[in-house]
Amino acid sequence: MGDHIIFAGCSFTWGQGLWSYLETDEHVPSYEEYIFENMSLPTGSYELRDKLRFPTLVSNHFNKTPVVKIPNGGSEYESIKFINKLFNPSDGDSFLTSQSLNYEDVDYIILQTSQIYRNYFSFDYLGDEYRITSTPNCENLDRITKVVYDTDKNIHENEIANFDILYKWLDDNEYSIDALTSIMHDQVLDKVETTLKFYESKGIQTRILCWQNEQLSLIFKSDFLSKRFIPLEYENQVFNSIEDMYRQYPELMLTKDPTVLHDPGSDSHPSKKCHQIISNSIIKHIYTK
Numbered sequence: 001m002g003d004h005i006i007f008a009g010c011s012f013t014w015g016q017g018l019w020s021y022l023e024t025d026e027h028v029p030s031y032e033e034y035i036f037e038n039m040s041l042p043t044g045s046y047e048l049r050d051k052l053r054f055p056t057l058v059s060n061h062f063n064k065t066p067v068v069k070i071p072n073g074g075s076e077y078e079s080i081k082f083i084n085k086l087f088n089p090s091d092g093d094s095f096l097t098s099q100s101l102n103y104e105d106v107d108y109i110i111l112q113t114s115q116i117y118r119n120y121f122s123f124d125y126l127g128d129e130y131r132i133t134s135t136p137n138c139e140n141l142d143r144i145t146k147v148v149y150d151t152d153k154n155i156h157e158n159e160i161a162n163f164d165i166l167y168k169w170l171d172d173n174e175y176s177i178d179a180l181t182s183i184m185h186d187q188v189l190d191k192v193e194t195t196l197k198f199y200e201s202k203g204i205q206t207r208i209l210c211w212q213n214e215q216l217s218l219i220f221k222s223d224f225l226s227k228r229f230i231p232l233e234y235e236n237q238v239f240n241s242i243e244d245m246y247r248q249y250p251e252l253m254l255t256k257d258p259t260v261l262h263d264p265g266s267d268s269h270p271s272k273k274c275h276q277i278i279s280n281s282i283i284k285h286i287y288t289k
Contacts, residue, residue, distance in 0.1 A: 004067050004105050005059050008082050008109065009110075009114065010079075012114075012242065012270055013074075014069070018052045018272065019049055030262075030267070031254075055068050058283055067106075080191060084195075086101045087102070110209070111208050112208075112209050113211060122147075132144050132145075189219065193222055207228050207229075231281065233281050234277045242278070253270070
């Protein structure tokens with residue numbers, strides 16, 4: 001049994017905004033000041049974030065060491081890159097982590113899903129690989145690139161001026177443009193499932209939990225993922241996503257939490273209480289499954 005737990009996710013796992021509970025007379029930046037104005041945080045902010053976020057709470061319960069990627073934000077594909085990087089230090093993406101682990105070092109991988117359009121959609125046409133990404137709002141697929149590999153097998157993406165190649169691919173495969181979202185969901189969840197299955201083959205147990213509802217239907221259709229899915233329990237109710245829990249209990253968002261010590265601005269990330277709820281739900285699922 002390993003002595004580490006990997007937590008792969010976006011800013012919800014990273015602990016964005018938890019410094020709003022820092023006991024200090026210094027100014028603690030709001031969400032807008034921190035994200036858009038790059039305003040520095042007071043001393044002790046990151047330490048408090050580490051203490052309050054659910055990766056630490058879960059790991060402390062099991063006397064394990066939490067492993068979380070360095071940067072804020074993320075997507076399912078970035079989570080997969082982060083996990084793979086931990087076991088393959090020679091891979092690129094050094095900005096994700098400086099840690100190196102062996103399979104036997106890790107007890108669990110807990111993956112938190114993000115928003116689907118933070119990932120890219122990829123397709124092959126006439127022997128070439130293309131990727132479509134959403135910029136800058138992660139809501140519309142509006143940038144297309146051709147993927148090129150150099151002699152060292154590093155990936156380079158060359159932007160293309162129009163989407164003609166996509167329309168040809170859709171036409172050849174008899175797909176409608178409206179089918180893209182469904183295909184993309186399938187693609188992303190398939191990569192998640194393939195990744196988790198690989199690490200389970202190496203003796204690491206895996207779990208998955210959701211911020212939003214968009215991935216739920218495919219998770220529940222998968223025998224593998226549905227058995228590893230973590231529902232969230234609060235006030236004698238069960239929620240399938242953080243989004244659903246917010247809808248009924250908006251005070252679980254930082255921006256609506258009356259117990260914060262500093263103005264979080266419009267920060268809708270999980271509150272201290274919400275991290276505790278997520279932690280308790282993960283712990284219960286590990287014990288019962």
